Amino acid sequence: MKVLALRAAVLLGLLGVWEVVAAPLNPILYVAPSAIPGALLRVFRVGELPPLPEHVWLTLREIAAAYALAVSAGLWLGFVLGLQKTLGRIYEPILAALYAIPSVVWYPSLMLFFGLGPASKIAFGLLLGFFPVALSVLAGIRQVDRHLITVAVSMGAGPGAIFLKVALPAMSATLVGGLRAGLALSVVGVLVGEILGSRAGIGYLINYAYGLFMTAEYAGLVVLVGAAVLALDGAAGLLEARVRRWAS
Amino acid sequence: MGKLKIVGCQALSLAALVVGWEAAVRLGLVDPLFVPAPTAVVRALAATAGEALPRLLDTLVKTVIGYGLAVGLGVTAGLVIGSMRTVHQVCIPYVVALYGVPKILILPWIALIFGIGLTTAVLSATLFAVFPIVLLVAGGVRDLDPALLTVATSMGASPWQVYRKVLLPAVLPSALAGMRIGMVFALLGTLLAEMFAGIRGMGFLMQKQAMAFNAAELFAATALVSVLSIAVVVSLEHLNQRLGKWR
Amino acid sequence: MIGDPRSLVTAQIELRDVGKRYETVSGPVLAVEQVSLKVRRQEFLTLLGPSGCGKSTLLGMIGGLVAPDAGQVLIDGEPSTGPNPRKVAMVFQDPGLFPWRTALDNVGFGLELQGVGGARRREVALGLLEPMGLRGFERKYPRELSGGMRQRVAIARALALDTPILLMDEPFGALDEQTRLLMGEWLVGIRRRTQKTIVFVTHSLQEAIALSDRIAVMTSRPGRIKDLFEVPLPYPRDLNSPEVTDLRAKLWDQIREESLRAMEGAP
Numbered sequence A: 001m002k003v004l005a006l007r008a009a010v011l012l013g014l015l016g017v018w019e020v021v022a023a024p025l026n027p028i029l030y031v032a033p034s035a036i037p038g039a040l041l042r043v044f045r046v047g048e049l050p051p052l053p054e055h056v057w058l059t060l061r062e063i064a065a066a067y068a069l070a071v072s073a074g075l076w077l078g079f080v081l082g083l084q085k086t087l088g089r090i091y092e093p094i095l096a097a098l099y100a101i102p103s104v105v106w107y108p109s110l111m112l113f114f115g116l117g118p119a120s121k122i123a124f125g126l127l128l129g130f131f132p133v134a135l136s137v138l139a140g141i142r143q144v145d146r147h148l149i150t151v152a153v154s155m156g157a158g159p160g161a162i163f164l165k166v167a168l169p170a171m172s173a174t175l176v177g178g179l180r181a182g183l184a185l186s187v188v189g190v191l192v193g194e195i196l197g198s199r200a201g202i203g204y205l206i207n208y209a210y211g212l213f214m215t216a217e218y219a220g221l222v223v224l225v226g227a228a229v230l231a232l233d234g235a236a237g238l239l240e241a242r243v244r245r246w247a248s
Numbered sequence B: 001m002g003k004l005k006i007v008g009c010q011a012l013s014l015a016a017l018v019v020g021w022e023a024a025v026r027l028g029l030v031d032p033l034f035v036p037a038p039t040a041v042v043r044a045l046a047a048t049a050g051e052a053l054p055r056l057l058d059t060l061v062k063t064v065i066g067y068g069l070a071v072g073l074g075v076t077a078g079l080v081i082g083s084m085r086t087v088h089q090v091c092i093p094y095v096v097a098l099y100g101v102p103k104i105l106i107l108p109w110i111a112l113i114f115g116i117g118l119t120t121a122v123l124s125a126t127l128f129a130v131f132p133i134v135l136l137v138a139g140g141v142r143d144l145d146p147a148l149l150t151v152a153t154s155m156g157a158s159p160w161q162v163y164r165k166v167l168l169p170a171v172l173p174s175a176l177a178g179m180r181i182g183m184v185f186a187l188l189g190t191l192l193a194e195m196f197a198g199i200r201g202m203g204f205l206m207q208k209q210a211m212a213f214n215a216a217e218l219f220a221a222t223a224l225v226s227v228l229s230i231a232v233v234v235s236l237e238h239l240n241q242r243l244g245k246w247r
Numbered sequence C: 001m002i003g004d005p006r007s008l009v010t011a012q013i014e015l016r017d018v019g020k021r022y023e024t025v026s027g028p029v030l031a032v033e034q035v036s037l038k039v040r041r042q043e044f045l046t047l048l049g050p051s052g053c054g055k056s057t058l059l060g061m062i063g064g065l066v067a068p069d070a071g072q073v074l075i076d077g078e079p080s081t082g083p084n085p086r087k088v089a090m091v092f093q094d095p096g097l098f099p100w101r102t103a104l105d106n107v108g109f110g111l112e113l114q115g116v117g118g119a120r121r122r123e124v125a126l127g128l129l130e131p132m133g134l135r136g137f138e139r140k141y142p143r144e145l146s147g148g149m150r151q152r153v154a155i156a157r158a159l160a161l162d163t164p165i166l167l168m169d170e171p172f173g174a175l176d177e178q179t180r181l182l183m184g185e186w187l188v189g190i191r192r193r194t195q196k197t198i199v200f201v202t203h204s205l206q207e208a209i210a211l212s213d214r215i216a217v218m219t220s221r222p223g224r225i226k227d228l229f230e231v232p233l234p235y236p237r238d239l240n241s242p243e244v245t246d247l248r249a250k251l252w253d254q255i256r257e258e259s260l261r262a263m264e265g266a267p
């Protein structure tokens, strides 16, 4: 309780300081927190900016497509490399090395290949989200306790039952962590793509407001998107905690 | 299967990829406008090296400065936050939230204030790298075995000695882990800033080549940056191992 | 029963010259060699021998987990070809509970594999857990249970299969001495109620004497049956009686020799 109060106090204090500091400064560079709600309302209403819901809807669809593809590809490759030990030993280090390269280096190539439209954003979101999913499958498979498989076999479990009732639950905690990280990165990929160059989507709006020096509107959009991303990740976190209830 | 055989298979796979790719371009299966042949990329690499290498150095310098700032700030903040229970409880949710928010959202604001030069890229690198370092260092301090502190105090160590001789060495592994992740994030931050609002550096160069449809030059630049980042990560890993040897 | 010629035909478990060799990176390891043994219906037989002598391998072959590369394993006169959960259930030293399942769902695992419905599984599991002193723990996850409780859940999971044969591989090996003694007494009770044929593996003399009808002493690797001892004493056994002391001395002679050989053989 005391901690919650302190947390709120810290947040309010920072906002207060910011308000006082920003008030006399150039509003194009420094937006006071009090200006944000009004700016957000304007984002929804004013005709100067393109209509928000349409762009949000496009971004959501891009994220959904990117994430669905990332999960499919990540699960597939993860299981192929995890279950075929030899393939895994050859290709997992390559996968890990690719993951160590800062992902943005791939974006210009994707843009060149897929153009400025949604395809390049989806491709980038896919690329980013793919790695944590695939790597979590690999890590998860390694974590499956051999002894549990022996126990299941001794009770008559065949390959299907071993996979569904032993391997999958045993790796679920790791896997769900990877799926959550993949979702976060798919979102980042789509947003980065949109902000670096696009003609539609929430990232385009953010860039648009920034380009026209509508800094309050920009800040409002950033607060909105940031809160949405945190809420999404929080929801994924709750789901993750539920799945791994047995673990801790 | 032996280690050598694995490496052999890896090399063979990569070679097959390059050869297949070259063949695909030559046979007209892919459009060289979008996917240039490896030979064309190598030629472009040679042709643009004069322009690309100084830019690579430029990117590296910004990254290192931003990374240095992030390590200084991150380790200090991590130690402070981790050492005090209440501060930890109050602050950690905010650090986690900041770590979770896509930093690209804040990049336009930094660019607005600091323009399209060195400062923006450096701050972007710091912004990307600092939070994982804070989280890992603070976590390392919190996970410290309290028995170690009790032992040290019972042997008459002063608070400063406890800090120097118990806390810092115990936290070193997680700090090093944070610094390793931070390096990749710093490079990411620099490149992103250069792509978004740069006039120099590799990020800017790549974005420019993409816009101009110079696929071969773009691939060459991408390869250069990839090699740079792998080299940086590997050398950091080596340093890490040498520092962590006593463990 | 011992002299009964019928037992030759109706032996519940029969091993005929079974052997097992493992291929390892440092060359083949002959784990079990030429073991022939008959286990009678409702008998409690203990395999006793030093670590690494092939007890688990032998038990695994009886349970169908390890394929013998010589000889034959017969269950009720029929050659065994793999795990047979209708006839044989196993318990291991590591309880191997599924950490994501509650105690109740762990016990129901085998029945679930056989397609038994949820209500029936619950009923069986509750019926097994309650008399094991696990009332109130049915909904707990394994990490919330003590070592002794976990092993009891694992035993309940094996009992749930309701097989005539129970194989136990050092089931109490990881428990502290007191718990171990109590679990032994408890197992004697289970055995009396369920009338199962039990093959039990241990390296503890005390445990073997307290529980078994017959004790098979194994040689150090490669494992063979060195000697068989009958223990015709009623339960509960007084472990300080003259008969027991005498038997312990004989067993110790055998085991000592093999343990020394095992130690010399060890790298």
Ligand SMILES: Nc1ncnc2c1ncn2[C@@H]1O[C@H](COP(=O)(O)OP(=O)(O)O)[C@@H](O)[C@H]1O
Residues within 6 Å of the ligand: C022, C023, C024, C029, C030, C031, C049, C050, C051, C052, C053, C054, C055, C056, C057, C058, C221
């Ligand atoms: N899967 C295996 N692969 C290789 N060697 C094994 C395997 N299982 C057991 N062994 C070896 O076989 C011998 C007998 O093992 P085990 O049956 O487990 O003995 P015990 O249960 O009596 O300790 C040991 O030397 C052990 O190292």
Ligand SMILES: [Mg+2]
Residues within 6 Å of the ligand: C055, C056, C057, C169
């Ligand atoms: Mg064993």
